[in-house]
Amino acid sequence: MAATVLKTETIHIKSSSDVVTARQQVRTLAIELKFSLVDQTKIVTAASELARNTLDHGGGGEMDVAVVENGIRRGLRLTFRDHGPGIADIKQALSDGFTTGGGMGLGLGGSKRLMNEFDIHSQPGAGTTITAVRWK
Amino acid sequence: MSNLLKLIQESRASVLQNWMEGIRDLSRRRGLIDERELEAQSGDVLSAIADVPADTNLSNIDLPAWQTLKELLGTLSAARAVQGFSPSETALFVLSLKQPLFELARKHWGNKANELFSEITLTNDFIDKLALYTTDSYIHGRDQVISRQQEEMLELSTPVVTLWDGIVALPLIGTLDSSRTQVVMESLLQAIVQTNSRVAIIDITGVPTVDTLVAQHLLKTITAARLMGAECILSGIRPQIAQTIVHLGINLEDVTTKAKLSDAFRLALERSGRAVVRVSKANTSAHAAKEL
Numbered sequence: 073m074a075a076t077v078l079k080t081e082t083i084h085i086k087s088s089s090d091v092v093t094a095r096q097q098v099r100t101l102a103i104e105l106k107f108s109l110v111d112q113t114k115i116v117t118a119a120s121e122l123a124r125n126t127l128d129h130g131g132g133g134e135m136d137v138a139v140v141e142n143g144i145r146r147g148l149r150l151t152f153r154d155h156g157p158g159i160a161d162i163k164q165a166l167s168d169g170f171t172t173g174g175g176m177g178l179g180l181g182g183s184k185r186l187m188n189e190f191d192i193h194s195q196p197g198a199g200t201t202i203t204a205v206r207w208k
Numbered sequence: 209m210s211n212l213l214k215l216i217q218e219s220r221a222s223v224l225q226n227w228m229e230g231i232r233d234l235s236r237r238r239g240l241i242d243e244r245e246l247e248a249q250s251g252d253v254l255s256a257i258a259d260v261p262a263d264t265n266l267s268n269i270d271l272p273a274w275q276t277l278k279e280l281l282g283t284l285s286a287a288r289a290v291q292g293f294s295p296s297e298t299a300l301f302v303l304s305l306k307q308p309l310f311e312l313a314r315k316h317w318g319n320k321a322n323e324l325f326s327e328i329t330l331t332n333d334f335i336d337k338l339a340l341y342t343t344d345s346y347i348h349g350r351d352q353v354i355s356r357q358q359e360e361m362l363e364l365s366t367p368v369v370t371l372w373d374g375i376v377a378l379p380l381i382g383t384l385d386s387s388r389t390q391v392v393m394e395s396l397l398q399a400i401v402q403t404n405s406r407v408a409i410i411d412i413t414g415v416p417t418v419d420t421l422v423a424q425h426l427l428k429t430i431t432a433a434r435l436m437g438a439e440c441i442l443s444g445i446r447p448q449i450a451q452t453i454v455h456l457g458i459n460l461e462d463v464t465t466k467a468k469l470s471d472a473f474r475l476a477l478e479r480s481g482r483a484v485v486r487v488s489k490a491n492t493s494a495h496a497a498k499e500l
């Protein structure tokens with residue numbers, strides 16, 4: 073079922089201070105939606121991981137954060153877009169410990185576990201779009 | 209192609225003089241910049257305009273030919289932000305170039321309404337674009353000032369403290385992002401050496417988000433401290449952070465963790481062969497009595 077968008081904001085991710093802004097924006101909306109402290113932390117952490125991937129691996133891009141409604145449920149939907157190199161093997165990228173950049177290789181798989189819905193669209197050479205939703 | 213460019217090239221000195229008259233107030237009123245410096249800057253800007261090939265298009269400032277001009281305006285505006293100019297004063301610097309350029313156009317095409325109109329429109333758009341670009345650069349410059357100040361503040365707020373002989377603690381507060389984390393962690397390692405400490409407590413009570421980057425920095429620091437002969441205790445892991453760490457799959461099994469700083473301190477004392485004991489009332493009074 074398609075979700076109704078109640079509110080959406082866009083943040084450009086061009087430097088590591090934008091990652092901080094992205095986190096703050098997501099936290100503000102998560103608080104507004106009255107997510108529990110644990111859920112707030114989960115969403116903000118996932119946002120932090122995905123925003124940093126957008127910056128470090130995708131060469132920068134943007135994040136849309138949307139308050140969505142699906143029937144009686146409300147949720148927060150994060151969309152990260154970049155026009156970087158893309159992900160050739162999504163399954164491999166999601167597996168714990170896989171990294172091409174000297175990280176821990178946990179960010180992508182970890183944020184999938186932190187959210188309820190997680191969807192990666194990526195084409196090598198054309199960029200990556202990741203959509204993640206957490207419902208209340 | 210703009211004929212105005214050629215005119216500017218020919219009458220650079222008088223344009224500069226007229227422009228200076230318009231902006232002299234800027235330096236007089238606020239005293240933020242001295243007049244000679246302002247004149248030098250204006251001269252540079254004017255040269256950057258006049259020195260492009262005469263057939264350069266004025267309507268597209270993204271052309272490579274305008275690169276020098278844009279870079280110059282970019283640096284100037286970022287500097288204005290640091291010097292304390294307001295955004296409108298910064299834009300005004302560029303906008304006040306309109307007057308002398310219109311004047312120039314009027315002198316030359318005064319009796320040819322069509323040409324005059326099209327040259328003025330072109331010039332007007334050109335200067336507006338430059339002014340917008342200037343404002344963007346100004347904002348960027350100010351953002352940098354703000355984020356540097358924030359960084360400095362955060363660094364000040366995370367000193368390494370010696371809790372006891374041989375025990376140091378690093379109470380981390382605020383957002384941990386690469387550059388600052390590096391500095392903070394290095395200062396902990398340095399403090400370990402200087403104080404010859406065997407136990408270091410890293411307290412993350414004040415850290416709102418622990419993601420893989422923060423975790424990696426923490427683990428690296430803990431490993432480095434270990435190599436220097438100091439054991440680290442990670443404290444202040446709040447329930448929500450603990451859950452998130454588990455979901456992320458970060459392995460902290462090799463790290464000693466405590467929920468509270470006080471627990472970590474107690475453990476640190478134990479490890480260094482000390483203990484905190486409650487002094488009973490009887491003992492205290494006996495002690496007091498002896499002293500009398």
Ligand SMILES: Nc1ncnc2c1ncn2[C@@H]1O[C@H](COP(=O)(O)OP(=O)(O)OP(=O)(O)O)[C@@H](O)[C@H]1O
Binds near residue numbers: 130420
């Ligand atoms: N937006 C993206 N564009 C291109 N490649 C990406 C993108 N996001 C992730 N990847 C690829 O997937 C890999 C795994 O990502 P993941 O976030 O799990 O680990 P990491 O970023 O390398 O380290 P960390 O654990 O610090 O996040 C990355 O190393 C990178 O190769």
Ligand SMILES: [Mg+2]
Binds near residue numbers: 125175
């Ligand atoms: Mg990552």
